[in-house]
Amino acid sequence: MSTGLRVFSFAAPPRFYALTGKLVPVFWVLAIALAVTGLYIGFFIAPTDAVQGDSYRIIFIHVPAAWMSMLLYLVMAFWAAIGWAFKARMASMLARAIAPTGAMFTFLTLWTGALWGKPTWGTWWVWDARLTSELILLFLYLGYIALVEAIDDPRRSDQAGALMAVVGAVNIPIIYFSVQWWNTLHQGASISLTAAPKMASTMLTAMLIMTLACWAYAFAVVLTRARAIALERERHTGWVHALRKGAA
Amino acid sequence: MMWSSASAFFDMGGYGLFVWGSYGVSLLLMLGEPLLAARRRRLALRDAGQAELWDDDAADTADTAAASAPRR
Numbered sequence: 671m672s673t674g675l676r677v678f679s680f681a682a683p684p685r686f687y688a689l690t691g692k693l694v695p696v697f698w699v700l701a702i703a704l705a706v707t708g709l710y711i712g713f714f715i716a717p718t719d720a721v722q723g724d725s726y727r728i729i730f731i732h733v734p735a736a737w738m739s740m741l742l743y744l745v746m747a748f749w750a751a752i753g754w755a756f757k758a759r760m761a762s763m764l765a766r767a768i769a770p771t772g773a774m775f776t777f778l779t780l781w782t783g784a785l786w787g788k789p790t791w792g793t794w795w796v797w798d799a800r801l802t803s804e805l806i807l808l809f810l811y812l813g814y815i816a817l818v819e820a821i822d823d824p825r826r827s828d829q830a831g832a833l834m835a836v837v838g839a840v841n842i843p844i845i846y847f848s849v850q851w852w853n854t855l856h857q858g859a860s861i862s863l864t865a866a867p868k869m870a871s872t873m874l875t876a877m878l879i880m881t882l883a884c885w886a887y888a889f890a891v892v893l894t895r896a897r898a899i900a901l902e903r904e905r906h907t908g909w910v911h912a913l914r915k916g917a918a
Numbered sequence: 919m920m921w922s923s924a925s926a927f928f929d930m931g932g933y934g935l936f937v938w939g940s941y942g943v944s945l946l947l948m949l950g951e952p953l954l955a956a957r958r959r960r961l962a963l964r965d966a967g968q969a970e971l972w973d974d975d976a977a978d979t980a981d982t983a984a985a986s987a988p989r990r
Contacts, residue, residue, distance in 0.1 A: 713927075714920065714921075715920075717920060718920070718931060723931040723932065723933060724930040724931035724932075724933050724937060725930070725931075725933035725936055725937065727930065727933075727937050728936065728937055728940045728941075731940055731941060731944050732940070735944070770951070771951065774947055774948075774951055777947070778943070778944055778947060781940070781943055782940040782943075782944065785935075785936040785937075785939045785940045786936065786940070788936060789933055789936050887948060887952075890952065891951055891952045891955050894952065894955040894956055894959055895955040895958065895959075897959050898955065898958040898959035898961075898962045899962075901959065901962035901963055901966055902962045902965070905962070905965060905966040910966045911966070913963070913966075914963065914966050914967045
């Protein structure tokens with residue numbers, strides 16, 4: 671084992687740490703600006719729905735959260751697999767940093783879905799394919815977090831987590847395809863119900879801007895957590911000590 | 919403006935509990951999570967400083983290894 675190789679493997683986290691330190695504030699500004707814009711359009715410009723009344727306004731957080739819950743899982747599994755296959759430590763740390771945010775969005779999806787389901791379908795919860803597979807997604811996130819936290823050795827922990835994340839990724843297409851099985855049952859809740867094209871466009875605009883806000887939020891919070899994990903894992907290394915001396 | 923008054927806005931056409939219940943919890947979680955993540959990073963940086971005090975020898979070794987590397 672040459673010293674050169676070891677130094678090379680140490681190089682990524684300090685660079686990641688320095689770069690993300692500049693990016694995180696940018697993502698916060700974007701997240702807040704987009705959320706304010708999206709909510710303004712969603713609550714003050716988008717009209718009341720002809721069928722659902724104002725309960726439909728839950729869509730502006732529910733759908734972005736649902737998209738994020740699925741996307742973040744795929745991104746988490748991707749980085750976990752990269753970290754496993756190439757022994758790229760920062761990739762594994764990034765996968766870990768994504769899990770709590772993914773779990774948060776999954777919970778929000780279920781929570782806002784329940785609050786939307788009650789007035790729309792008359793029930794908080796149904797054991798149909800869509801809702802059940804989303805609940806399984808929450809358990810996958812929580813299971814991943816529990817697994818990686820339970821194993822002390824970082825490398826073994828990353829490997830076990832990667833295996834679980836990759837295997838669990840099969841649930842994502844299940845959630846996706848469940849929409850088709852689910853459509854006939856829940857047609858009444860579809861957003862395509864909106865009457866005039868103008869209404870649909872402001873609703874859609876608000877929803878897409880809120881999705882971008884959630885993206886910016888996810889970037890900001892995941893990168894912040896990844897920086898924390900990098901500091902925790904590499905606290906015995908020269909770059910963290912240099913950073914510490916610089917901060918003191 | 920589509921809302922006749924502030925109370926009409928908060929009532930959300932009778933769906934206030936559901937709409938604000940959704941956004942209230944979302945706001946709570948999306949404020950809490952970043953605060954926890956920022957706190958975790960702060961503590962990690964502080965603990966790194968303590969680790970440095972305790973493992974001064976180990977740190978010196980690591981520093982020496984890192985410093986000697988570019989010359990090879």
